[in-house]
Amino acid sequence: MxxxxxxxxxxxxxxxxxxxxxxxxxxxxxxxxxxxxxxxxxxxxxxxxxxxxxxxxxxxxxxxxxxxxxxxxxxxxxxxxxxxxxxxxxxxxxxxxxxxxxxxxxxxxxxxxxxxxxxxxxxxxxxxxxxxxxxxxxxxxxxxxxxxxTRTDVARVSSVGADRDLRVLIAGFVYPGKGHRAAVVAAARAAETLRSRGEDVGEVAVRAIGAPSRGHEDDVLRLRDEAARLGVAFEVTGFLDDAAFGRELVAPGIPLAAHEHVSASRSMLDWVEAGRRPLVVDSRYAAEMDELRPGTIARYTADELAPRLADAWLDPASTRLAAEASLAxxxxxxxxxxxxxxxxx
The missing domain is CATH 3.40.50.2000 (Glycogen Phosphorylase B;)
Structure with missing residues (x-):
């Protein structure tokens, strides 16, 4: 003992x-x-x-x-x-x-x-x-x-205002399979759909909050080129200290966790600790986290991402946690x- x-x-x-x-x-x-x-x-x-x-x-x-x-x-x-x-x-x-x-x-x-x-x-x-x-x-x-x-000493965002830009936010390192490419394609499609309805969509961007994993620097260049061909800006912040990282999490944009092959995900917690309700691609782990902390994530299937991004752009409040949401x-x-x-x- x-x-x-x-x-x-x-x-x-x-x-x-x-x-x-x-x-x-x-x-x-x-x-x-x-x-x-x-x-x-x-x-x-x-x-x-x-x-x-x-x-x-x-x-x-x-x-x-x-x-x-x-x-x-x-x-x-x-x-x-x-x-x-x-x-x-x-x-x-x-x-x-x-x-x-x-x-x-x-x-x-x-x-x-x-x-x-x-x-x-x-x-x-x-x-x-x-x-x-x-x-x-x-x-x-x-x-x-x-x-x-979850950490309880993180300041939670109280509001997320409307923004003409359609900016998708992905926290963590950049590497293949993290979902950046899928986010670029879906963002372009969401903007096209919104504009076809007469919505005034500004810049379309996918913002990686973090740096490329070691050995994946060239992936950023390829993603940037592919995104540009679709009319999407691919932004990479590089390594950030805690304060700067926290500011990025509460900035205007649609939080997304699109990595399907997680075993457990710290980046999902980064979002909810900051008071954000991220879109999370459905998986066995995502279902478990949805059950553990009800109302803190919004699950979607891979083919739903573009319309879900469009919906989140129209309703920025949907990307914010309800005040009563428990992080236990x-x-x-x-x-x-x-x-x-x-x-x-």
């Missing part, structure tokens, strides 16, 4: 989503239990030094995705196996492998199976991910599910769930 929280090891650079969420959870745990210990390390070498100093068999918890450990999935498996030999390591796994990983699917699947086998216990961030594990990691130990928690579970709720889970070990 673990009588106190494990050492909360936070791995990775400040800007990485999994690193940031791991720190958010750690801070929430610390707020509930002052005896918790949090150590943040920028890389594996620093993590090695921390694990070398803990008592043999001490409990350690880590939020992990394979990309935090090195350049290959095999790197991640090797590090987790090494750290598991030095501690009672539990993991919260992010980015659970699925066939949409393409050519990396089999390698990621093998690496995650090794990580799960090495860890004492494993958690994930959704029931959807539990099902992914059952589907694509058969034979591995079942994972505990703790839904992603919050990070405080998540901390309580983790403390109970660790105590049950």
């Amino acid at each position: 673990i009588s106190a929280p494990p050492l909360l090891l936070v791995l990775g650079p400040e800007g990485h989503g999994v690193t940031r969420y791991g720190r958010d959870v750690a801070d929430a745990v610390l707020a509930r239990d002052a005896g918790a210990r949090v150590v943040q390390v920028a890389d594996v070498a620093a993590g090695d030094r921390v694990l070398a100093e803990v008592d043999a068999g001490a409990p350690v918890h880590l939020h992990a995705t394979d990309r935090l450990f090195g350049t290959t999935p095999e790197d991640a498996a090797e590090v987790v196996e090494r750290w598991a030999r030095l501690s009672r390591l539990s993991l919260t796994l992010h980015d659970v492998p699925q066939p949409s990983d393409g050519t990396m699917f089999e390698r990621r699947r093998t690496a995650y199976a090794r990580m799960i086998a090495a860890a004492e216990r494993v958690a994930v961030n959704s029931r959807h991910e539990q099902l992914l594990m059952a589907e694509f990691l058969p034979g591995t130990a079942p994972a505990h599910a703790v839904a992603l928690g 579970p919050t990070l405080d709720d998540v901390a309580t769930s983790y403390l109970a889970w660790w105590a049950s070990a």
Whole structure:
């Protein structure tokens, strides 16, 4: 039985989503239990030094995705196996492998199976991910599910005024499959439909709130060229600090989460924390989040995107959360769930 929280090891650079969420959870745990210990390390070498100093068999918890450990999935498996030999390591796994990983699917699947086998216990961030594990990691130990928690210290937008421009907003990194191309095509079609009805639509744009993922800089150039041919501006903000990112989320425009192959999505929470109600392409995960936080997202099927954008342009208030909308579970709720889970070990 673990009588106190494990050492909360936070791995990775400040800007990485999994690193940031791991720190958010750690801070929430610390707020509930002052005896918790949090150590943040920028890389594996620093993590090695921390694990070398803990008592043999001490409990350690880590939020992990394979990309935090090195350049290959095999790197991640090797590090987790090494750290598991030095501690009672539990993991919260992010980015659970699925066939949409393409050519990396089999390698990621093998690496995650090794990580799960090495860890004492494993958690994930959704029931959807539990099902992914059952589907694509058969034979591995079942994972505990703790839904992603919302921050409660984010200022929520109180109004979104009308704007002649039709601007679609997508938060997060730019990479293939995130939905930018679909948004460009749908925005062009929505503007065409609205103008055919006599509506005075101004500029048409898709705005990526973030930077291209490493190695995908050329994708931005291709998207910009394709968008221009359709009469759509493709805008990329580049990396933003927290304050600038928050301002972008509440700016005029239609919030959109169009990535169909998520395992769990921090960007959906970014929108709702800011008081926005994003359009979200329907999926098993989207349905789960709709059930968890009713009224906070607007689900659509892929062929509905253009008309849904047109409707949102006509009714900007539909992109704003109702005042009574609940964002639970919050990070405080998540901390309580983790403390109970660790105590049950």
